Amino acid sequence: MLLSDQWTDFDYTRRLAEGGLRFADLFDQHNEHRIFFPRLIFFLDYLVANNTNTVDLTFNVLIAAGTLFSILALYRKLEKDRGVYLGFAAIGTAILFSLSQRENFLWGFQVQFFGAVAAAAGAFLAFAVSIERARRGVAAMGPRCLAYVLVLVDTYTLSNGILAAFLLIPMALALRAGRAIVLATLGWALLLAVSYFLNFHPVQGHSPYLYSLTHPLDYLGYLSGYLGNLVTCLGMAEPLRSRAAILLGAIGLLLTLAALARSLRTWDEPPARVALLALMLFVLGTAMLTALGRITFGMEQAFSGRYVTPVSVFWVAHICYWAPLRRLRDGLGLGLALAGAVVVVGLTLCAVKGHLRGWQEGNAQALTTAKARDAILSDVRDVSTYQSVFPVAEVIVQHVPFMRNHHLSVFADPDNRLLGQKPDWLAVTLANRCIGAFDLTALLSSSGGELSLAATGWAWDQARGKAVARLLFTDAAGMVVGYAGGGWPRPDVRLAIPAVRSGAVGWTGFLKAAPATLVRAYALLPGHRACVVGEKITPSDDSHLVPLSSLGTAISVSSAPALSGGWSQDGQNAAAGSLSLDEVVYGSWSGADGNVGEMRVGPFTATHSRIAFPMVTGPHAENQVAVLLDAETGIELRRYPLFTSLTWTGLEIQLPEAAVGKAVVLEFRDQGTGWGEWSAVGGLHEVVPDNPTP
Template sequence: MFIDRRYLIIFSLIVFFSGIYILFSTQFGVVNTYSPVPYWDQWDGYLQFYTRLLDGDYSAWWYQHNEHRIIFSRLLFYIDLRFFGGESKFLLVANSLLQLVNVGLMMYIVKDMYVHNKMLFFVIFGLVLSFAFSWLQQNNLTWGFQSQFIAVYTFSLLSLIMLSKYHQSHKKTSLVFTAGLLGAMSAYSMSNGLIALPLMILMAVMMKLSAKHVLTLLAITILVWFAYFYNYTQPPGHASVTDSILNHPFEVLKFTMLYLGAPIYYMTDNVLLAHATGVIFLIACVICLIRFFVYDRKNYTKLVLLVFLLLIGGTALGTATGRINFGYEMAFSSRYITPTLLAWSSLFILLILTFGVNEKTLLGYFLFALFMSFGLIPEQEDAYADYSEMKFNRRMAILSLRTGANEEQYTSQIFPFKDWLIDIAKDASEKKISIFDSESNSFKENIFEYGNIQSCMGNNEDVFTLENGYLKLKGWVYNGSSNVVDLILLANLDGEVIGEGIAGKPRPDVKAVHGESAINSGWYGYTKTKEEQIFAYALYRDGYICKVNALPFATYSHNY
């Protein structure tokens, strides 16, 4: 061997443990960024879906979400809201589990390699793990709504693998039918899953399945497509597919190449390199396809990977035709990185199966895996960032909705349509679901009912008048520990609670004086009652309550 085996062992261990590191650092990031507040599409696609079910509208399962019919994700949403309080924790676990299933399916494809070349097996495992959990796709791993972005590929790949076992099965009809159902689940995870079944028919023809079984897949495809497009409406704002292809073919092609080369853009901050990588990726796929037809048409493992790559390539092209009007930067969106990295895993395995393992190719595989591992690791740094401000702003949006202040500064950070958001929040609040069912929302009507009230450090800093007449109050509170403040209660001189607030806003200035545990001591609150004096009280999660030791808010205010 022209390279010392010991170096290959070191290389394989580096790649393997890089994958392990990326897996666990991303899980840390999922926890680090966690907020129970529904975000963006979760308001209409998650909360409003559930409130419609509670109102007896069971057609909510079938409603379009943009161009998608996300039945599988809605099943997860229902479980989360019905059994887990609608806090999104179950959904985040589901997202990571789906990615682990994708990793398992990839490793199942190369399971025989463990016997023949353990080092290469662990290199593949490490790289597939790195691709599956890279922080580049954090949008799909840290947002509870995004299971469909992962599940569509889970069901597609599983259906293709199952179909590839046709000639080895004694129960061919049940296998084909099950594979077809998995293909249907792909379609009802996300719209790009609609092409999974036609690709399965193509694969079935190439594998020379019996006419009965090809027709079975065709029948399932027709039923799935007919049901999908029955009463279908084209979502507004998207570019026309035919117009994009006929009038902007080069722009579509460029977008597609950038989509496929997006990871390199994040690693190098170079659009040209990302574009070139997309072109190289496409060329490599074409070479593998040609070699498959020339040398190895009966290798159904390769066929699975080729068809899966075709599905992801079709997804990239479909995304380009529908999103090109938003600009090329859309190709680098975090949520689109998941299929790209799955495609890179598939191509890496396909290249190994196509060109085999010898001294030169083995070194090439190891060096590519090392390059990608080292390139992805720096991107994990953002998983450790401080997201306190983001979490506080989302909680402020909920407080704003719950109190009726409806301050757009915060509501716009969780949903872009204010009036729609207010309607959804009102319905969810009346039904006491998700974030609106939190016990921390309740408090006594008079502050003196809490009994022994201590004093704590803090300051009542300012009060502003919003356009709708609400007062917004600002301050900080600290009791000398890192205990979490549940609520800020605003009371008048008689102790009547006239408003509420939340703490948790980062205050580096307070931290500089009182230490690290005081970092998130800032608070904001709302009241619509103007009093001569307003006092602030901090109610802690353990039931402890204290009065902010500062002058009360006066009646003066500033427009805000």
């Protein structure tokens, strides 16, 4: 499943597949970056794994391993005690592979965040080896050329990669590499800079660079927070979280300045130690550049998970730099060693807690991504679900037909291409293999005689003792009409049914079907076997969304609405904004998603068979409904589920023939206590027939 920026960059893969890609296109800017080498990895994922992220995620791990190898190779040259080396190597591994970097490890597009620091670490290692070989009178051209190649890779992996090329210059000076090598290194860095900034254009929407110059304290705070962002994994609340991050970052800054002062004072450091200092300065420079362009986005931006990767490298480089310099024979040395041990223990704790927290967040992200996958597979355009994987739903809609036709990404699996088909293996189901329920359907939209629905329920595979991972829906003819994914929290099921041994047996999915038709949910089992989980009749096609501008004359209601429970005037969540029409609004949020209740509007008399009203809901409208009642008898005439709509829109409903010209009441009910379950409505309006009788 593509995530985030992969959706926009997929255009390059598409052009490659269609034969319209030029070599120069690979150097196009992505924000301020020229991600030439990451795009090659994306193309490999397309050619080998059909854009399933298999290659991308494999490279994420391999590149992180390359970074670890480079740092530990430098550390091994400095550390004499094998036991100490192995201990700090284990700590460095824990920090560099912590799932506090979940955003980078689990998103295929983030390969460049690993690549930038890996190429820099490899370049500094290769350059240090070339100096060592030259001092021993051994040919050094090979590792030096490798260093130059790696800074080229770094430059065209992420924008901060250009720093690696320029850091080779002070490395050459500090290690007394000779005038020819210094000039060659300078020339190569300048050439890379010129090639990178040729036809470069500034990125709109980023912080003005002058802002940092006029707000130096804010800049220093952001920079320190960036370098200390590992502590955010401890789950501290604000403002303690920001203060702890700034404190740790300030310690990192002071340690970096101390290491730099040491090198400038002696000018006789081992190449490996100079290389580790260069790596620290590379991450520090990265933080400085990030602060220049992101400072006005707030400290939260500095705590982004993507930046944990370079910061992790920064601290592991510090550990490997300072550990071999320990002095345990005097009081000062013991004190400094104790202070360093406290920092190392703290960093390790951050890595471990970050890993556990990242695992939990990764599972939650997997559920959200699977939900978007099933909406795409079911051909249901649910904007809020699409936006969970990319903020502009239209970009996803644009690429999905191409992916479906070429069996890419989520369509690479043949079982994900069953929409509109009647699989033979569904004709024979396993009796008593599964238990479960098809609980709810929520109407999302209606078009061309088809309803787009969201569906929820639960399912348990009794034979395997596991929650069901995948489901699909069929209509009365046995045609596949949608998909669902399992693993969602349903602790109530486990409490009610002892045979169910997991609290994550819920499922959620999407389907498209005709109104008032039978839909059956099947649990997919290994070996193309299935069992029935439940069935539902889809709602009638008697309501749909309309623009607010199409609402007609207001319907006269003799009295104010009767409110109960959480309903109140202007009771919508502030995120919904105010209604553009000049009328009173009532909502069920009233300060909390868990509020429930009813609002009775009427009695009123409708002169036409269709009426409409403004409405808005929270992210979940499954338990929001409007019920039409006979004003005299209280008998329910029709029920209308509310659509999920995060912005104000109109809902047009079709009244039963018996309700036209008769006194009726419209009762709005909020029956949902979960997150995002609320609704708000305005006044009732007439809808004039399309072809009124003269």
